[in-house]
Amino acid sequence: MSKSATNKANPWLCRFAVLTAFVTFLLIGLGGLVTSHGAGMSVPDWPNTYGYNMFAFPISKWVGGIFYEHTHRLLASAVGLLTTILAVWLWLKDTRPWMKWLGVAAFLGVIAQGVLGGLRVTLHRDSLGVFHATLAQLFFILVCAIALFTSRFWAELSAVRMNFFVSRGLRTLVLVTTMLIFIQLVIAATMRHQHAGLAISDFPLAYGKIWPDTGATAVAGYNTRRVSVTEEAPVTAFQIKLQMWHRVVALAIFILVAACAWRAWRRLGGNDSLAKLAVFWLALIFAQVALGAATIWTNKAADVATAHVMVGALSLVTGALWCLIGFGRSASAIPDAQTFGVFGVQTSMMANK
Amino acid sequence: MFLLVAALAAVSTVRGADIAGVVTFKGTPPAEREIAPLMDNPDCAAMYKTTPTTHFYVVGPKGELADVVVSLKDVTGKSTGAEAPPVVVDQKGCLYTPTILAVQTGQKIIVKNSDNCVHNVHSKPTADGNEEHNDVQMPGGADLTYTFAKPEPFLKFQCDVHPWMFAWVSVIDSPYFCVSDKDGKFVIKNVPPGKYTVQAAHRKLGAQIQEVEVKDTDVTVNFTFEAK
Numbered sequence: 001m002s003k004s005a006t007n008k009a010n011p012w013l014c015r016f017a018v019l020t021a022f023v024t025f026l027l028i029g030l031g032g033l034v035t036s037h038g039a040g041m042s043v044p045d046w047p048n049t050y051g052y053n054m055f056a057f058p059i060s061k062w063v064g065g066i067f068y069e070h071t072h073r074l075l076a077s078a079v080g081l082l083t084t085i086l087a088v089w090l091w092l093k094d095t096r097p098w099m100k101w102l103g104v105a106a107f108l109g110v111i112a113q114g115v116l117g118g119l120r121v122t123l124h125r126d127s128l129g130v131f132h133a134t135l136a137q138l139f140f141i142l143v144c145a146i147a148l149f150t151s152r153f154w155a156e157l158s159a160v161r162m163n164f165f166v167s168r169g170l171r172t173l174v175l176v177t178t179m180l181i182f183i184q185l186v187i188a189a190t191m192r193h194q195h196a197g198l199a200i201s202d203f204p205l206a207y208g209k210i211w212p213d214t215g216a217t218a219v220a221g222y223n224t225r226r227v228s229v230t231e232e233a234p235v236t237a238f239q240i241k242l243q244m245w246h247r248v249v250a251l252a253i254f255i256l257v258a259a260c261a262w263r264a265w266r267r268l269g270g271n272d273s274l275a276k277l278a279v280f281w282l283a284l285i286f287a288q289v290a291l292g293a294a295t296i297w298t299n300k301a302a303d304v305a306t307a308h309v310m311v312g313a314l315s316l317v318t319g320a321l322w323c324l325i326g327f328g329r330s331a332s333a334i335p336d337a338q339t340f341g342v343f344g345v346q347t348s349m350m351a352n353k
Numbered sequence: 354m355f356l357l358v359a360a361l362a363a364v365s366t367v368r369g370a371d372i373a374g375v376v377t378f379k380g381t382p383p384a385e386r387e388i389a390p391l392m393d394n395p396d397c398a399a400m401y402k403t404t405p406t407t408h409f410y411v412v413g414p415k416g417e418l419a420d421v422v423v424s425l426k427d428v429t430g431k432s433t434g435a436e437a438p439p440v441v442v443d444q445k446g447c448l449y450t451p452t453i454l455a456v457q458t459g460q461k462i463i464v465k466n467s468d469n470c471v472h473n474v475h476s477k478p479t480a481d482g483n484e485e486h487n488d489v490q491m492p493g494g495a496d497l498t499y500t501f502a503k504p505e506p507f508l509k510f511q512c513d514v515h516p517w518m519f520a521w522v523s524v525i526d527s528p529y530f531c532v533s534d535k536d537g538k539f540v541i542k543n544v545p546p547g548k549y550t551v552q553a554a555h556r557k558l559g560a561q562i563q564e565v566e567v568k569d570t571d572v573t574v575n576f577t578f579e580a581k
Contacts, residue, residue: 226383229386
């Protein structure tokens with residue numbers, strides 16, 4: 001990011017963006033609860049709720065699956081309102097043209113997300129749920145990025161003496177890892193919106209093997225033995241393979257994030273904000289792996305599965321913010337960086353003085 | 354007198370024979386689970402003293418297997434569903450009753466709500482030509498009626514308000530089917546003479562077939578499912 005692209009910090013705008021991001025995060029969690037409880041279609045109409053104006057739907061009728069779906073809609077409306085205010089605020093007060101358009105993009109994004117959620121109900125399309133879940137993640141990144149770009153931290157990023165140049169190799173590694181996490185979340189959204197319960201009921205093995213048999217006879221046997229309270233459909237070979245790929249990609253992400261944290265720590269030093277962020281990222285991935293295992297061991301308990309969704313969203317946005325900051329500290333963005341040297345702990349120590 | 358005899362003979366020819374038998378299960382079925390979320394819902398829990406369980410495998414003491422849809426495979430275009438009496442499904446105690454049923458294409462399915470809470474009746478067909486519905490049914494609300502035009506095994510009905518509530522409806526394009534009772538018994542009535550493939554389908558255990566020939570007397574065919 002060039003120096004000219006920075007802006008004088010606007011603390012209240014930044015705080016408002018952070019608030020929008022936080023409520024969006026809660027909304028992702030509530031959306032996760034809707035899917036985890038199989039409640040996505042418990043309110044058959046949209047934008048009304050059981051014939052009522054959504055905001056006038058009596059609290060006494062918020063029961064069973066309706067509670068999750070209806071509160072999801074109300075919180076989504078709140079995010080829509082916050083995003084609209086944020087977009088208008090950016091348009092009026094932010095001096096950077098690209099930030100104004102980022103606000104417009106957020107506004108259009110929240111509208112698209114709301115319509116997508118509504119169509120998923122009215123068109124009876126489970127597959128739209130995958131796009132709804134994916135767009136939610138992208139929207140979360142966008143709002144968090146706006147919060148970053150309006151922060152004092154970002155405004156000061158071009159003050160060269162406070163930062164160290166981040167090598168291209170490290171930036172690329174983090175970018176690739178973040179993209180892999182996004183792919184992982186798309187796989188996860190596809191799994192969840194198949195509404196088939198747990199495709200594989202054991203972990204770390206899969207039906208007692210490292211790689212399960214997905215032949216027709218074996219799959220028929222798995223279905224015979226599956227007894228689930230909220231089971232909706234028999235599991236298929238495709239779903240089993242999808243969950244296996246989810247596990248494989250999870251392992252790859254774990255290794256890559258560990259590599260990112262190690263390289264960031266080594267090259268930038270332990271006091272560097274990006275090194276700390278990378279370590280936090282690794283901690284998130286640890287938690288995410290544990291929650292993934294717990295999701296299986298608890299037979300997909302709704303709260304555990306939802307926590308897995310939320311930590312997944314945090315993992316993605318952490319990688320995305322790291323990329324934005326990292327690219328903001330690239331050699332081209334920090335013309336004077338070379339004067340501090342570009343590699344290694346020694347350089348970091350110099351600049352920390 | 355001659356006309357009477359001729360008429361009786363004609364009726365006799367049309368009636369055909371019955372295909373009857375027993376479905377049994379060999380082995381130990383997987384343990385059913387308690388429907389714990391039901392007891393977390395005050396409206397539903399009020400109707401129970403103990404937690405109800407799933408009933409995927411309704412097996413009698415001698416292995417008699419209920420809820421198996423037995424039908425004549427590949428017999429299509431014979432539906433009399435439009436004239437057949439409707440089949441009733443009730444929502445009672447926050448569960449569907451019955452859970453497994455079979456209807457003809459075009460036959461009416463009437464869904465009732467005997468509970469004091471709202472349900473949404475959400476049918477989720479997978480066959481082209483069968484329409485998905487998601488309708489609200491308030492307590493004491495009017496019955497809902499559905500028909501399906503295309504044959505489809507185990508078409509799912511569910512309530513998303515209470516996500517443990519499921520019913521599976523097999524839609525068959527002929528009147529030649531039966532769902533095995535708690536004794537595992539089934540009777541497919543009035544089958545015209547001919548060679549048929551009889552299929553027994555259980556939602557969890559899959560399907561089996563047997564070839565039979567119907568002449569002028571009833572035919573017996575039994576099925577045995579095993580734990581896989």
